[in-house]
Amino acid sequence: QVQLVESGGGLVQAGGSLRLSCAASGRTFSTLSMGWFRQAPGKDRAFVAAINWSGGSTYYADTVKGRFTISRDNAKNTVYLEMNTLKPEDTAVYYCAARNRLYGVPRNGAYDYWGQGTQVTVSS
Numbered sequence: 001q002v003q004l005v006e007s008g009g010g011l012v013q014a015g016g017s018l019r020l021s022c023a024a025s026g027r028t029f030s031t032l033s034m035g036w037f038r039q040a041p042g043k044d045r046a047f048v049a050a051i052n053w054s055g056g057s058t059y060y061a062d063t064v065k066g067r068f069t070i071s072r073d074n075a076k077n078t079v080y081l082e083m084n085t086l087k088p089e090d091t092a093v094y095y096c097a098a099r100n101r102l103y104g105v106p107r108n109g110a111y112d113y114w115g116q117g118t119q120v121t122v123s124s
Contacts, residue, residue, distance in 0.1 A: 002026045002098050002113040009094060009118030012086055016122070020081040022096030022115055029077040030054070033105040036070060036081045038092035038120075045109060048094070049081060053101040064090075086122045093117040 008020040024032065035050035049070035050059045058070050069082040079096060097111035 002032065004096050004098060004113055004115035006094065006096050006115045006118040009120045011121045011123065014086060014088055014122055014124050016086050017082070017084045018086065018120060020083065020094055020096075020118060020120070022079045022081075024077045024079070024098060027098075029072075030074045031101055032098045033101045033103070034070075034072060034079040035097045035099075035106065035111055036079075037095045037097060037109070038090075039095070039117075040089075040092040043092075045095070046092075047107050047109075050105045050107055051079065052105045057105065059105060059107055083120070086120075088122045088124045091120060091122050093119050 003025045004022055006022045012018055030053050036048040037045050038048050039045040047061050051070045055072045067085045072079040095117045096115045098113040099111045
C-alpha cells in the first residue's frame with residue numbers, strides 16, 4: 001500500500017503562486033510514476049501533470065502548460081507541483097496519485113493510489 005499526503009494548498013490572488021507537495025510512504029518512491037489531478041465544483045476530475053520515476057519525463061494538460069511545473073525528489077519521497085500565474089479557473093481540490101512505474105505514466109485516471117486532496121482557491 002502507498003499512502004499519499006498532499007499539502008500546500010490555500011487561498012491566493014489571481015496572478016499569484018503556490019507550491020503543492022505530496023509525501024509518499026509505504027513503497028520505494030522511485031518505483032512510482034506520479035500524477036496531479038484536480039476537481040473543481042460540479043466538474044469531473046481532470047489531469048493536471050505527471051512525472052516518470054526519475055523525473056526525466058513530464059507531462060502537462062494544455063490548460064496549465066507553461067504555468068505549472070511538476071518535479072520530484074526521490075530522496076525525500078515527495079512530488080511537487082509549482083503553480084504560477086494562477087487564475088480563478090485553477091480553483092479546485094488538487095490530488096496527487098501514484099502508480100507502479102511498470103505501467104508507464106498515465107495521463108488519465110489510471111492510478112492505483114490517491115491522496116485526500118488539498119484545496120486551492122484563486123480569487124479574482
